[in-house]
Amino acid sequence: MKTGHKPESVDLCGAHIEWTKEKSSRKNVFQITTVSGNEFLLQSDIDVIILDWFQAIKNAMDRLPKDPSRKCPSRKLELFEIQRSSSTELLSHYDGDIKEQKPEHRKSLMFRLHHSASDTSDKNRVKSRLKKFITRRPSLKTLQEKGLIKDQIFGSHLHTVCERENSTVPWFVRQCIEAVEKRGLDVDGIYRVSGNLSTIQKLRFIVNQEEKLNLDDSQWEDIHVVTGALKMFFRELPEPLFPYSFFERFVEAIKKQDNNERIATIKGLIQKLPPPNRDTMKVLFGHLTKIVARASKNLMSTQSLGIVFGPTLLRAENEGGNMAVHMVYQNQIAELMLGKYSEIFGSEED
Numbered sequence: 194m195k196t197g198h199k200p201e202s203v204d205l206c207g208a209h210i211e212w213t214k215e216k217s218s219r220k221n222v223f224q225i226t227t228v229s230g231n232e233f234l235l236q237s238d239i240d241v242i243i244l245d246w247f248q249a250i251k252n253a254m255d256r257l258p259k260d261p262s263r264k265c266p267s268r269k270l271e272l273f274e275i276q277r278s279s280s281t282e283l284l285s286h287y288d289g290d291i292k293e294q295k296p297e298h299r300k301s302l303m304f305r306l307h308h309s310a311s312d313t314s315d316k317n318r319v320k321s322r323l324k325k326f327i328t329r330r331p332s333l334k335t336l337q338e339k340g341l342i343k344d345q346i347f348g349s350h351l352h353t354v355c356e357r358e359n360s361t362v363p364w365f366v367r368q369c370i371e372a373v374e375k376r377g378l379d380v381d382g383i384y385r386v387s388g389n390l391s392t393i394q395k396l397r398f399i400v401n402q403e404e405k406l407n408l409d410d411s412q413w414e415d416i417h418v419v420t421g422a423l424k425m426f427f428r429e430l431p432e433p434l435f436p437y438s439f440f441e442r443f444v445e446a447i448k449k450q451d452n453n454e455r456i457a458t459i460k461g462l463i464q465k466l467p468p469p470n471r472d473t474m475k476v477l478f479g480h481l482t483k484i485v486a487r488a489s490k491n492l493m494s495t496q497s498l499g500i501v502f503g504p505t506l507l508r509a510e511n512e513g514g515n516m517a518v519h520m521v522y523q524n525q526i527a528e529l530m531l532g533k534y535s536e537i538f539g540s541e542e543d
Contacts, residue, residue: 443462
């Protein structure tokens with residue numbers, strides 16, 4: 194409150210005080226309702242401050258007559274002074290006659306309770322303690338060595354997962370592919386039909402916790418849960434299977450009019466990929482060719498799989514307004530790699 198401004202005062206005789214959540218979206222708000230119908234909302238983000246205010250005002254009110262018809266002692270009204278300043282005074286007595294305000298003039302005011310220099314000191318002590326806690330906390334590496342934090346499979350970079358496993362194809366990808374080829378090649382809509390999301394998330398959690406995984410267990414009986422988890426693994430890669438730096442080059446390759454030139458260009462690009470990307474791509478597309486080979490039973494054609502996997506495996510780092518255009522090329526690239534798998538990868542064998 195600026196100097197020279199008269200502080201606002203509240204007549205506490207017969208007033209009611211209570212905590213309220215409905216009158217404000219802020220936390221720590223309480224309301225004072227006077228006998229004249231005025232409502233005042235007071236709030237502070239600091240729990241200690243607001244509790245002190247509430248208790249001090251309530252104590253002052255408890256000293257006053259409960260019956261509004263009775264006059265306050267010595268005809269002096271108990272007043273609560275609300276100053277918009279950094280004052281540490283919670284209550285003050287204000288002498289003088291107060292004109293009764295009419296109910297139609299009721300108003301609702303929000304006052305933020307400012308804290309004093311001592312509160313600033315308390316906040317500084319809290320900051321200091323937090324800083325000490327943060328500087329003393331163990332490093333991520335230490336927590337991982339103690340087994341308190343485990344390395345994640347989902348959401349990690351492909352090369353990071355492969356380095357940890359000392360391979361070029363994640364074991365989870367191989368396990369999923371093995372399960373699908375064992376009991377899902379003839380399933381209608383394999384990879385297109387969605388599995389139960391909560392079960393997929395449960396599988397994801399188990400994989401991330403490095404718990405022993407057996408996809409032949411009855412809880413993974415629905416093969417769509419396995420395919421859903423595999424697609425989720427590729428979707429959650431921070432950088433897609435087709436690296437961002439290669440996206441435009443693959444798009445330019447699929448735009449070429451000559452089919453042989455398209456195949457040769459894409460084959461050359463794949464050979465330039467990092468080993469984890471190249472080998473995982475070869476294993477995955479080799480698996481998908483087996484799905485296509487059973488299309489008469491599972492109804493999943495090259496085009497269908499291209500629609501499912503194109504946007505999952507290949508996307509621009511910044512889509513901008515070209516998402517629809519990119520989707521066409523994403524699907525076409527996936528379709529070409531499926532249809533010309535042996536020419537691009539040289540062999541269907543892993």
